Amino acid sequence: MSIGVGDIFKILCSDGVIKTCKAGWSHVGYVIHYKKNIQKLEDEIVRLDDEWRRIDGSAQRARDNAEVVENDVWMWLMSVYGMKAEVEVFLLDMVRENKSCFKCSCPNIHWRYWLGKESKEKIAGVITLKEEGAKFMTCPLSHRAPLPDVGFTFSANYEAFDSRKHIFEEIIRSLKDPSIKMIGIYGPSGVGKTTMVEEVRQLAKRNGLFHSVAMTTVSKAVEKEKVQGELASQLGLKLDEYGRAGQLLNRLRNGQKTLVILDDVWEPLDLADIGIPTTDGGNNEQLNLPDIGIPFTTGSDMGCKVVITTRKQRVCQMMQKSSELKNFPIHVLTKTEAWSLFTKVAEISVDSEIPSEAKEVCDKCGGLPVAIRAVAAALKGKAEHAWKDALRQLKNYKIKEIADIDPNLFISLKWSYDRLEPKDARSCFLLCSLFKEDAEISIDELVRYSIGMRLLDQNLNIFDEVRDRVLAMVDVLKISCLLLDGRNESVVKMHDIIRDVAISITEDKHVVPTHMHEKRGKATNQVKLGSHQP
Ligand SMILES: Nc1ncnc2c1ncn2[C@@H]1O[C@H](COP(=O)(O)OP(=O)(O)OP(=O)(O)O)[C@@H](O)[C@H]1O
Ligand SMILES: [Mg+2]
Known part of the structure; x- marks a missing residue:
């Protein structure tokens, strides 16, 4: 059987032959265009690196802002990181090998083929990563971290309401x-x-x-x-x-x-x-x-x-x-939170019998922790009649208008003051109010003023005896939540609002010369007693 020119033409134009030629040509192309491919690879990796830096920067900022970076963003960043390292090694190898070829001045066809082929494949990988990264430019990279339930460690006395x-x-x-x-x-x-x-x-x-x-x-x-x-x-x-x-x-x-x-x-x-x-x-x-x-x-x-x-x-x-x-x-506490703080301070256990008045007494504190602590501390361990009495008194107290103070707060704190025992604790409390606002009140100064102003009930003359008594009264006031710990054992602090209430009491009672206090609302923080400053 003879084969004509037409048949030969058909065979040459068949798919199989065209494919084989194309494949063959692309292999030749690796050798011819190896430099062009490498240059393209270098250009593409620079573009990918720019994109990587932008996305990595946004991811870092999101992390600094306590957000969680999406998983696919991390995966992409890692893949690009890997690709950059791979291309870097490849380009270094190329430089090294070029030098050795230059020495023997032989055109290493096999080496050029490999360079051309490798760089072409890497270009494809780099472009794919670049296209994948493009979507992160328009969609969010991160989301808010879920709020942790017990993520923070607070101080012992702090209630995380x-x-x-x-x-x-x-x-x-x-x-x-x-x-x-x-x-x-x-x-x-x-x-x-x-x-x-x-x-x-x-x-x-x-x-x-x-x-x-x-x-x-x-x-x-x-x-x-x-x-x-x-x-x-x-x-x-x-x-x-x-x-x-x-x-x-x-x-x-x-x-x-x-x-x-x-x-x-x-x-x-x-x-x-x-x-x-x-x-x-x-x-x-x-x-x-x-x-x-x-x-x-x-x-x-x-x-x-x-x-x-x-x-x-x-x-x-x-x-x-x-x-x-x-x-x-910051709003006042909800009823449930106020009650939880109240029962904690008053040490009312869930199982014990809660006086029926207790919740009403708690409500009288207006959801303010400062009042809740003081009132609850005063009622700790008290029998039912004390709770009834407390409620009656809290209801009947005359509301006193003091600038910037919730009337409920005044009533609660005044009531706590009235419950203070012994009387020396009340004197010591009022004495503390004469110190500058937010001052660290020195125990030694309290002792000296107690002696000088003859404030204590008992007839104590020796400095050490008075000091012991003052320390005992300071303990009573701290337990009653009317004084705060200072920076160290030798000083205490008084909350500014409690100080305002104390000043108001001294004015009513005339227990200290009125000239010792400036009019509240004007300059209560003028120094009256004590030079000790925090
Ligand atoms: N989260 C809390 N857990 C436990 N006790 C608290 C809490 N918040 C406040 N208290 C109690 O209430 C008191 C008063 O709180 P604080 O001094 O923070 O009030 P304030 O809002 O700063 O008042 P002011 O405006 O008068 O300065 C504290 O000394 C503390 O006893
Ligand atoms: Mg404050």
Whole structure:
């Protein structure tokens, strides 16, 4: 059988032959275009690396913001990382081998074939990864971490009330969020703002969220130098007499992450005047800084965050220059939470017989922890008639209007004071109110004033005897939740609201000369007794 030209043409044009030729040509192409392929691979890997950096940066920021990065994002980042390493090794090998070929000046066809083929395959892998990564540019890379139930370790006396858990968590999230510069926490007196920021402070210190944390109480009459001094000493900064704001500002803009907590703010503060940065640039004009006579560094204050607590929402709103400030209200406790704190302090076990009046007595505290603790402590271990009596008295107390104090709070605290036994405990309580607001009250000073003012009932003359008595009374007041522990054994503190109630009692009773107190609401924090400062 003879084969004609037409048949030969048919065979040559058949699929099988075309495929074989194409395959053969592509193999030849690896050798001819090996340089072009390598160049393309280098270009593509640079593009992939740019995309990788953008997505990796967003993933890191999401992690810093306590978010969970999606699994497929991690997988992609890891794959790209692997691919980049692989291509790098491949290109290094190529350079090495090129050098040795150059020495013997022989065109190594097999080597060129391998380079061309490998680079072509790698280009395909790189392009696939690049296309996969493109979808992460438009969809979210992360999601909020589920709220942990027992994620935080709190101090022994701190109750993590359900209604406040999410606020606490949001505060911690905001601390991690680089776009939030300030956090405002507001709520009525005695509701638990200071207690909460104290926990925030400890947590921030413990888990290394910040390089340094400094907290101070601002109070009604702002003492700028005291605020600066207290912040500086906690930041390990020694302030000179002049240019204090500038020195503090430089310290807070040294590039490290610093948390500044300003507790008990009454009026909008000029933070720049104190030396606390409020913007993210080195722009002094923007900060509206006073002429304080020392040069400013040009460091970044991005690392400085400020938390303020205040009784007035207005203060938060007025300090809110932009969305950089996030506000959190702290409300009074729910009935269930109030009751749980009450039973805990009064040591009423679930099984024991709860006096029928107990819940009503608890309600009289208006959901304010400061009042709940004081009233519950006074009723601890008391028989039923004491509870009945308590309820009757709490209902019949005359409401006294004191600026910024919930009438329920006044009644509860006054009632706790009236229950204090022995009488010397009441004298000691009133004596403490004569010290400056938020002062650390020295036990020795209490002893000296007790002797000088003949405050104690008993006829004690020796200093040590009086000291023992004062210490015993201080213990009674602490157990009654009317005095707080100080920084060490030799000092105690009085809550500002309890001090206000104590001052009001002294005015009514005229137990201390009235000139010793300034009129409340004006300047109760003027020094009257004691030079001891925290
Ligand atoms: N979460 C809590 N767990 C246990 N006790 C609490 C809690 N919050 C507040 N208390 C009690 O209430 C008292 C008053 O709370 P805190 O000093 O935090 O109130 P505040 O809102 O800062 O009041 P002020 O506006 O007068 O400064 C505390 O000394 C503490 O005994
Ligand atoms: Mg407070």
